Amino acid sequence: MTHFQTYTLSNGLRVAAEIDHRCYSAAMGYFVRAGAKDETDRESGLSHFLEHMMFKGTDRRTAADVNRELDELGGNSNAYTSEEQTVYYATVLPKFQDRLVDLLTDMLSPKLDEHEFETERKVILEEIAKYEDQPPFGAFERVMEIYYGPRGLGRRVLGTKESIEATDATSMRNYFHRRYRPEQMVFAATGNVDFERLIETLERQTASWHQRPLPEPPTADDMQSLPAGIALDSHLEIEDAAQAYCVRISRGPSMASEDRYATRILASILGDEGGSRLFWELIDTGRAETATVWPQEFADSGAWFSYLVCERSELESNSKLMQELLMRTADEGVTAEELQQATNKATAACIMQSERPSNRLFSVGSRWLTYGQYVSTDDLLNQFRAIDLTAVSKAANAYLNESSTEVVAAASQVQQLS
Known part of the structure; x- marks a missing residue:
């Protein structure tokens, strides 16, 4: 045991x-x-x-x-x-x-x-x-x-x-x-x-x-200037890019958030590579090469990412479709069938990962380093199995309605037309 x-x-x-x-x-x-x-x-x-x-x-x-x-x-x-x-x-x-x-x-x-x-x-x-x-x-x-x-x-x-x-x-x-x-x-x-x-x-x-010796603290950063090599433009012009790459980020759950499991399920329903809402709307139809979402959990905060890859000329329309789908999910929630499928995927992944000590190592070590807490495979399974439609709807309302920061990496429109 x-x-x-x-x-x-x-x-x-x-x-x-x-x-x-x-x-x-x-x-x-x-x-x-x-x-x-x-x-x-x-x-x-x-x-x-x-x-x-x-x-x-x-x-x-x-x-x-x-x-x-x-x-x-x-x-x-x-x-x-x-x-x-x-x-x-x-x-x-x-x-x-x-x-x-x-x-x-x-x-x-x-x-x-x-x-x-x-x-x-x-x-x-x-x-x-x-x-x-x-x-x-x-x-x-x-x-x-x-x-x-x-x-x-x-x-x-x-x-x-x-x-x-x-x-x-x-x-x-x-x-x-x-x-x-x-x-x-x-x-x-x-x-x-x-x-x-x-x-x-x-x-x-x-x-x-x-x-081990303890050196003096380093010199504090000059917060009035940007670090060397850093720019904050929201558009990265890539001369030879054949496609456009759009990344959005907004608020997401932290590693300590109670709704992090429901948010993972929501991300699966919306953005899994096969069978998700974004897959059927944008990838299966040939509109985009990639259209997905996922949460990234940190110790004291979290982020919700959206990622879209498509032809530069289709970026605006595809981005609009993607946002409309997310907003519709926030308003209407998900279906019981979608929830069951996503829960089955999550629990199956937990069970299969638990069969290898190498997979469990990162969960055990990271959580003990960050919080001094232990989460067993059974704990994870119980968390996922306890998620209901209300929990997913709450996560959708919490994170899909947030204003986002966007960055696009692409060739300019002029280059595309030429």
Whole structure:
């Protein structure tokens, strides 16, 4: 049977584990309260940059050693950075638990070598350039910057070309020592985990973490000016774009909101890839390539996104159709049949995801880092099954009637006509 255990080490590091000895694998990872919203203008992009540097060697391991050992363990490993956290994770056979804990823990004491820093700076700059060359050409970043402002949740996860070029290894070290403190981390584990041994290993291997120096706070941002490389125009002119990419954002539920589950169901009814209202109205009819909506939940706020991709000449009419459909849903609600289908999809997805410890890891770790709360698979299933037409109607009225911020990435009308 599945059971949940938690423990706080003497240095303040929190450990949270969803344990099921019937599983054939174990997933583990460090969840760090270090994301784009925690950065200053001079630090923009450092959370993501640091994620890269964690794989570039420690005092005990070279970069080649880190990657070789991850391969030797035979599981899946990776890392990601978001607006609110950075996560380092892997899935292995239970017999490799000690080796994985040792490797992940060592990685979180990076050498931050100057030469590796300069090499990785080029990689980050290439990543930024590549991303800006691909649809929707930075429209999601721009709409977040306008809606939230270019700082906090609106700050770009990758940073900008200007911020990455201007940063240095000393700034990265200071940021690391300020954010990567044990009291700001959670070690999460799911699956076939030996919890007692895990605690003993972590207590021993992270014993010195509380001794990390605490740098002076960074210089406050000049709130009267925009960060370097940032513009707040609502239109991104893309010379060679064959289609138009329209992104809208408005208020949505946070991770703590009581109606977040009903809002997820509403988004499924409206914007799922197949069988949703927007699919039948705009995609199946050939009007648009993409027409969808979804909620994005953050710790203290949330956003409701709309995304439309179509021919530039059809953007205005399709956008109008999309908005009319959303307003009609807010006024009239959804049908019992639509609710049942969406609930079936959501519960089936929960059950199938719960079969893999690697899938459960992110839910367990993120929620424990953010709120110190545990939500089991049964809790999720009960939340979805309890949703009725009234709850969905309430969510529709709460979020579909909100005024939105819009960004369009497209070639100009003149270019299209020529």
